[in-house]
Amino acid sequence: MSEENRTGPSRRQFLTSAAALGAGSVAAGMARAQTPDPLITEIQPWAQQFGDGVDATPYGLPIRFEDDVIRRNVPWLTADVTSSINFTPIHALDGTITPQGCAFERHHSGAIELAKPDYRLMVNGLVDRELIFTYEDLERFPRENHVYFCECAANTGMEWAGAQLNGAQFTHGMIHNMEYSGVPLRTILQEAGLSAAGDLKDKWIYVEGADASSNGRSIPMEKALDDVLVAFKANGEALRKEHGYPVRLVVPGWEGNMWVKWLRRIEVSDGPVESREETSKYTDTLADGTARKWTWVMDAKSVVTSPSPQSPITHGPGALVITGLAWSGHGRIARVDVSKDGGMTWETARLAGEPGNRALTRFYLDTEWNGEEMFLQSRAMDETGYVQPTKTQLREVRGLNSVYHNNCIQTWWVKPSGEAENVEVS
Amino acid sequence: MSEENRTGPSRRQFLTSAAALGAGSVAAGMARAQTPDPLITEIQPWAQQFGDGVDATPYGLPIRFEDDVIRRNVPWLTADVTSSINFTPIHALDGTITPQGCAFERHHSGAIELAKPDYRLMVNGLVDRELIFTYEDLERFPRENHVYFCECAANTGMEWAGAQLNGAQFTHGMIHNMEYSGVPLRTILQEAGLSAAGDLKDKWIYVEGADASSNGRSIPMEKALDDVLVAFKANGEALRKEHGYPVRLVVPGWEGNMWVKWLRRIEVSDGPVESREETSKYTDTLADGTARKWTWVMDAKSVVTSPSPQSPITHGPGALVITGLAWSGHGRIARVDVSKDGGMTWETARLAGEPGNRALTRFYLDTEWNGEEMFLQSRAMDETGYVQPTKTQLREVRGLNSVYHNNCIQTWWVKPSGEAENVEVS
Numbered sequence: 001m002s003e004e005n006r007t008g009p010s011r012r013q014f015l016t017s018a019a020a021l022g023a024g025s026v027a028a029g030m031a032r033a034q035t036p037d038p039l040i041t042e043i044q045p046w047a048q049q050f051g052d053g054v055d056a057t058p059y060g061l062p063i064r065f066e067d068d069v070i071r072r073n074v075p076w077l078t079a080d081v082t083s084s085i086n087f088t089p090i091h092a093l094d095g096t097i098t099p100q101g102c103a104f105e106r107h108h109s110g111a112i113e114l115a116k117p118d119y120r121l122m123v124n125g126l127v128d129r130e131l132i133f134t135y136e137d138l139e140r141f142p143r144e145n146h147v148y149f150c151e152c153a154a155n156t157g158m159e160w161a162g163a164q165l166n167g168a169q170f171t172h173g174m175i176h177n178m179e180y181s182g183v184p185l186r187t188i189l190q191e192a193g194l195s196a197a198g199d200l201k202d203k204w205i206y207v208e209g210a211d212a213s214s215n216g217r218s219i220p221m222e223k224a225l226d227d228v229l230v231a232f233k234a235n236g237e238a239l240r241k242e243h244g245y246p247v248r249l250v251v252p253g254w255e256g257n258m259w260v261k262w263l264r265r266i267e268v269s270d271g272p273v274e275s276r277e278e279t280s281k282y283t284d285t286l287a288d289g290t291a292r293k294w295t296w297v298m299d300a301k302s303v304v305t306s307p308s309p310q311s312p313i314t315h316g317p318g319a320l321v322i323t324g325l326a327w328s329g330h331g332r333i334a335r336v337d338v339s340k341d342g343g344m345t346w347e348t349a350r351l352a353g354e355p356g357n358r359a360l361t362r363f364y365l366d367t368e369w370n371g372e373e374m375f376l377q378s379r380a381m382d383e384t385g386y387v388q389p390t391k392t393q394l395r396e397v398r399g400l401n402s403v404y405h406n407n408c409i410q411t412w413w414v415k416p417s418g419e420a421e422n423v424e425v426s
Numbered sequence: 427m428s429e430e431n432r433t434g435p436s437r438r439q440f441l442t443s444a445a446a447l448g449a450g451s452v453a454a455g456m457a458r459a460q461t462p463d464p465l466i467t468e469i470q471p472w473a474q475q476f477g478d479g480v481d482a483t484p485y486g487l488p489i490r491f492e493d494d495v496i497r498r499n500v501p502w503l504t505a506d507v508t509s510s511i512n513f514t515p516i517h518a519l520d521g522t523i524t525p526q527g528c529a530f531e532r533h534h535s536g537a538i539e540l541a542k543p544d545y546r547l548m549v550n551g552l553v554d555r556e557l558i559f560t561y562e563d564l565e566r567f568p569r570e571n572h573v574y575f576c577e578c579a580a581n582t583g584m585e586w587a588g589a590q591l592n593g594a595q596f597t598h599g600m601i602h603n604m605e606y607s608g609v610p611l612r613t614i615l616q617e618a619g620l621s622a623a624g625d626l627k628d629k630w631i632y633v634e635g636a637d638a639s640s641n642g643r644s645i646p647m648e649k650a651l652d653d654v655l656v657a658f659k660a661n662g663e664a665l666r667k668e669h670g671y672p673v674r675l676v677v678p679g680w681e682g683n684m685w686v687k688w689l690r691r692i693e694v695s696d697g698p699v700e701s702r703e704e705t706s707k708y709t710d711t712l713a714d715g716t717a718r719k720w721t722w723v724m725d726a727k728s729v730v731t732s733p734s735p736q737s738p739i740t741h742g743p744g745a746l747v748i749t750g751l752a753w754s755g756h757g758r759i760a761r762v763d764v765s766k767d768g769g770m771t772w773e774t775a776r777l778a779g780e781p782g783n784r785a786l787t788r789f790y791l792d793t794e795w796n797g798e799e800m801f802l803q804s805r806a807m808d809e810t811g812y813v814q815p816t817k818t819q820l821r822e823v824r825g826l827n828s829v830y831h832n833n834c835i836q837t838w839w840v841k842p843s844g845e846a847e848n849v850e851v852s
């Protein structure tokens with residue numbers, strides 16, 4: 001378990017990273033406590049009085065010192081309520097779970113308030129028995145729990161034509177990763193009965209939400225019967241309003257737009273509806289000006305979250321933890337490599353824990369920084385053997401005019417000052 | 427994956443649990459939508475206007491309809507700030523992750539506000555080199571991520587003499603389960619150097635917090651070098667103030683009091699300190715009036731969270747999901763059984779996902795309720811072969827005067843009305 005011995009800096013390097021009690025030596029460039037340090041040797045105000053009770057905050061919020069770790073938007077991307085996007089502060093998070101409170105949110109006509117007593121789910125179309133479920137009905141079916149990532153197809157979408165947004169939150173923050181509890185969609189469909197649909201191979205479902213946009217999407221029956229969940233809860237508690245309370249669809253590994261919120265209706269049909277959200281939107285413009293559709297799966301992707309523009313290095317040379325996130329809509333992450341020189345040489349990162357299926361995987365490179373500039377990149381590989389492409393490789397196929405499905409390798413230029421900037425390397 | 431076929435009710439039973447569209451028949455006792463149902467056939471107000479934007483809540487809270495899913499205290503247990511306990515609303519949660527905002531909280535002199543620039547961690551005593559770390563120093567060591575439960579030793583402690591608190595939140599809610607990110611304590615101790623301590627087998631550490639109580643506890647070196655974490659983050663984000671911001675100790679499987687918050691000092695010593703928190707408190711009074719100490723590990727335990735007094739059955743006979751949580755401080759849960767008749771007969775529950783090491787495991791029994799009273803119990807077994815004891819078995823060893831380490835089987839009397847009550851069965 002001594003991971004630091006495998007890829008990390010030597011013990012000797014760490015010995016210079018903390019202040020020796022009573023000794024005064026300070027290694028060059030290291031931020032550190034002075035010794036003797038009154039903050040540890042003297043009794044501080046917070047040890048001389050009672051702290052706060054917790055009864056006043058029966059549902060707590062982050063401490064005020066962390067009030068910058070919030071969802072943020074990009075003003076020029078949010079002209080009105082229908083185009084509102086809020087990004088997860090991934091640069092400031094660690095681990096894999098995203099708290100609901102700061103999990104990115106995209107909607108098409110605002111987040112609606114829909115109380116459980118007013119909730120209904122209709123299943124209609126080519127079913128043996130058209131049904132309407134109340135929320136309470138749904139709770140009576142066997143439930144499952146799974147951790148899945150949800151990524152907007154437009155994540156990193158502003159970077160096609162060049163490095164544009166200066167922060168991992170804005171370039172890669174349209175993603176979150178939560179533990180969902182819900183009923184397999186398969187169970188709901190089987191309850192309605194699918195014998196009326198005949199051969200299921202060429203059948204589809206059409207799902208829509210209860211909001212004004214309805215955000216209707218077509219899903220092939222094979223996926224619908226596989227791992228899709230009709231979910232009530234995320235990270236143990238009820239879905240937040242903006243995440244589709246009381247019920248949303250969870251479509252593991254597939255683009256976030258299909259994870260219909262405030263789920264209202266599921267229609268079994270002979271073919272796709274070709275709705276607005278899958279024709280004029282959520283298709284990929286190619287280099288020749290044509291568009292391709294049905295690009296549902298989010299391909300393998302990764303990003304270094306720290307250091308990054310919003311999370312600069314604030315100490316001098318020596319021990320440095322480089323960390324980030326990797327994921328694949330096709331399954332599990334197999335390996336992540338990190339480059340400090342813009343992709344010329346690569347080191348294999350340490351994965352924190354067993355990678356989950358269609359879930360975020362945290363990676364670390366425990367390394368030593370020489371104080372010189374770095375062109376930091378990460379490159380994910382998934383269990384299918386797929387390797388995350390460079391921007392150049394992606395543009396050869398897709399051109400510059402796409403918005404969706406940009407899973408290219410990201411570069412952060414880390415300067416000797418420790419500050420970082422979004423750049424491209426050729 | 428069709429779990430409902432293994433332990434759940436038959437398809438036929440489900441067919442009567444949702445309203446058939448256009449048909450008017452209602453199975454006896456089932457709560458359900460009327461058909462035709464204007465809530466699905468008519469355009470509702472929330473589909474005729476924009477919902478809310480999300481920019482106004484850059485860090486979101488639960489929807490107002492869920493404002494009862496909060497930490498709660500028991501007034502007679504919270505005489506003043508030093509005895510404040512808030513319980514997790516486990517009766518209303520699903521899955522395994524506990525959101526920080528409603529995760530139980532126990533402190534001994536209030537939750538202090540300690541900013542990162544003011545944070546220091548001292549390592550002293552029998553070390554080669556006494557050290558003081560800043561927060562930033564700690565972030566430069568290799569980190570790990572693990573999901574662990576944290577249970578207060580006093581959880582279920584009010585139930586020794588008889589069934590007392592009427593709700594799973596109050597009887598079993600001094601527990602939470604989060605994904606922690608932090609540095610292994612082993613790394614910190616090795617940084618200070620342990621050769622000065624000689625034979626580590628009989629050595630201890632003493633850990634204390636920066637709050638007025640200091641809450642000092644002694645931990646054997648073997649555990650300190652095993653899986654203890656110096657943690658910064660829970661569920662991806664910074665620890666909340668009441669959970670020890672910016673740094674707490676995570677002592678997997680061991681009683682919550684040892685998970686020292688606002689971690690200030692670690693001293694390597696020849697023996698335990700025998701502090702207040704491990705002598706007059708956090709020892710177990712036995713039947714003969716003597717007390718036993720060093721009962722650190724939280725033995726295997728489980729509880730049905732729904733149905734339960736705060737989560738009654740609100741529908742008639744038919745399909746019913748019984749669910750709950752199981753955990754063991756000795757490792758992984760191997761099996762959970764559920765009884766409907768107060769322990770006379772048992773059915774094996776379905777575990778949702780691979781049980782984690784020293785983490786909460788969700789179990790389900792997908793069953794059919796005949797509408798008659800039940801005496802619901804759950805019984806956990808862990809990978810060591812240990813079986814959760816009955817209250818009677820536990821009292822034979824421990825008597826009635828203990829507070830801590832009550833891991834007995836809990837009974838909920840579910841009445842024909844669907845309401846439930848905390849009772850004991852002989």
